[in-house]
Amino acid sequence: MMQHEQHSSADESMLPSSADSIHALIRFLQVVYHRKIYVVSAVVVASLLGGLYYTTATPIYQATSQLLILSTGPDILSPTLTAESSRQALIPTYERLFTTQEVLEGAIESLLQGPAENRIDFASAPRHRWANILRGNLSAQAIRRTNVIEISYKSRSPGAAEAVVGAVVQSYLEFMERSHKDVSTEIVQILDRERLEIEGRLSTKQEEILDVQRRLRDLGLSGNQNVVHPAVQRVIRLNETLLKVQQDRLQLEASLWAIRTAIRDGNDLRQHLTAIEPLIGRELTMSVMGLNSKDMETRAQIERRLMEDQTRLESLQQHYGRAHPKVIELMQQIQAGRQYLMNYQEMVNQRLAGLSDGRLGPMLLARVEEQLSNLREHEERLDLQYEQAESEAVMLNDRMAEMKMIEHDLARMRNLHDTLLNRIANIDIGHSRSDVRVAVVSEPKASDRPVSPKLPLVAMLCLVGGLGIGLALVYVIDVLDDRFRSPEELQQQLGAPVLAMIRELATPATAGLQAIQVHVSPESVESEAFRTLRTTLAFSGSDLERIAITSTEPSDGKTTVLANLAVSYAHSGKRTLVIDADLRRPGMTKLFEMRSNGGLSEILRGDSPIDAMCRPRVLPSGIAHLDVMPCGPKPSNPAELLSGPRLADVLAWAEANYDQVLIDCPPILAAADAAIIGRLTEGLIVVIQPEKNHRRLVLRAIAGMSSMGVGLIGIVANRIRHESGGGYFGYGGYGYGYGYGYRDGYGQPADEARIDQDRFASGETDWSDEEDSDVPPGAPHPRNAA
Incomplete structure (x- = not known):
């Protein structure tokens, strides 16, 4: 039972890794599908290169011959496994002999005596390199489980290939016969020298044993084991x-x-x-x-x-x-x-x-x-x-x-002497006979068709190479593209649900109520996304009366998303209050054209009762059930004001007087204001532009919020293009032109927003010298905006 539970636990632990692998494979296939142009281009280029190679390459012909290696030694008829293994172990040695310098030089000498067309492969090379060229084109390989060695040579001419193979085979046969005879004679000489040495040592030992016998006064009784001295x-x-x-x-x-x-x-x-x-x-x-x-x-x-x-x-x-x-x-x-x-x-x-x-x-x-x-x-x-x-x-x-x-040594030397004599006698008798016999099984024969290039092989290599290069290129591009590619990837890596996916908005105005999509065109598909976001929040299972909305970087459209969500709540009949808590760049105040009014900064600086200060500073938006508390005059110490105790009192007053409270916060990476406000609310909604935001920056921002104890409600993917051609997985460019800095301006054109984004990415955060812009943050620009 315990073993079954252990196996079950192991299987369950393997499920996540298997699911991750399958998910990664499916995602990569999707990437390949959306970037198939790279794969197709790589295959086409590889095919063109392969066709060029096939048409321009010099045809190569191959000639082959087969040799049979037979052992004629004393163990030729031995059926033992050791004898068979010994014979098979010599086959690789015989293979290597074909490419030795002596055999190749013999073949070259034979080719020099033949016609010049047989030396076509050496025509443009110096004489000392002929052996290397011959070795590079020559191949000797034993046929498996046989004593047959196949020799092949590749050449530009079939006749030259046959001539070279024949010359190599003849040189090999001569080398085997010559080397065997030389070895036999050398062995006889070595054994004879050893025999003479053993005979000298035998004489010395015999004199030693005679001297010992004389000193012992041996009576001939030492050999009889039953007689006592x-x-x-x-x-x-x-x-x-x-x-x-x-x-x-x-x-x-x-x-x-x-x-x-x-x-x-x-x-x-x-x-x-x-x-x-x-x-x-x-x-x-x-x-x-x-x-x-x-x-x-x-x-x-x-x-x-x-x-x-x-x-x-x-x-x-x-x-x-x-x-x-x-x-x-x-x-x-x-x-x-x-x-x-x-x-x-x-x-x-x-x-x-x-x-x-x-x-x-x-x-x-x-x-x-x-x-x-x-x-x-x-x-x-x-x-x-x-x-x-x-x-x-x-x-x-x-x-x-x-x-x-001494007698033992004498007997051993005599046995060794007799063995040497027998060995010398056997070699003397059979030294002219070879222990190895080499026979030509098939004469050199060249192929009718060239072995290189082969059209099927070239086509297969082009296809495989093109696919490999294309897939590798897609993978590299995918790795270098530091963006979120799908809602699933966004949710998986951030660990938070994707609450809504907002399309790119195109409103007729840049400020005022005409700049709010849900108010201008409440029945449009774009407006439906905000109602979906409202419904998702309503059915999230939590009492989300105070919601803070922020983004990771400037120009992600957080103000626009919050304004449209607030109008959506107002249309549902809820008394909704929008608080512009972005004391650095109050985009919501600019959007509703309330710059000249007092607001949150005055309440946080004052010491009068909260109710007395909040009521005159909450202004109607012009939409039923929707009120706005603007930013007010820009303070010099926004973080200190938000960290004070009066912000919690303001939120408590808003919660007591309204059904829904929405707070517009600065971007996470620009300041710590979002974390301060998020701790006083039920949670934080982060607006992300998948096409613009870098993954590592988003992950760093979310991790920072989690480390400070700020609850994350979910993610809103903003500026999703309707067409899928601009960015794969349906993400497209947006271009709200939201610039952010530490001055009392309220937005800037799209070109300046891109400049500010570059300055933000480089770490420059002091933007207090920028001039104000009339474009409200979060408002859509014309269609030519980035």
């Missing part, structure tokens, strides 16, 4: 022997401590003889008991003989009886042996029993200490030998690693 074996054996000696030493030390403890505690020491027998040896044990080795050997022989006699006795008893002489003799021998053994054991026991602890203890200690001393000396010698053997083994390992690295 003798030096390593010696370390292992020494380590095992050292461990065994250390174990024996520890046992002897433990036995020595036990014997000393037994002697100290007075225990029987004979039990320790059996425990230390494996450590000190059987002979040392027997010597402690007073026995020797011969006794031991005799006892062992008797035991063996006894076992043999026992076996023989068992065998004889199976065949003879117990009384047989042999059986009796053998039994006697067995009995004698047994008796000897029993006597020998009793002798040993007697000797052991005869040994006292006083004699056995020192004897055992001496034997054990002697044996322990021998073991310690043996352990030290073994430890020294082990350290030496270990150092030799470590050095051996480093040298073995060095030898393996």
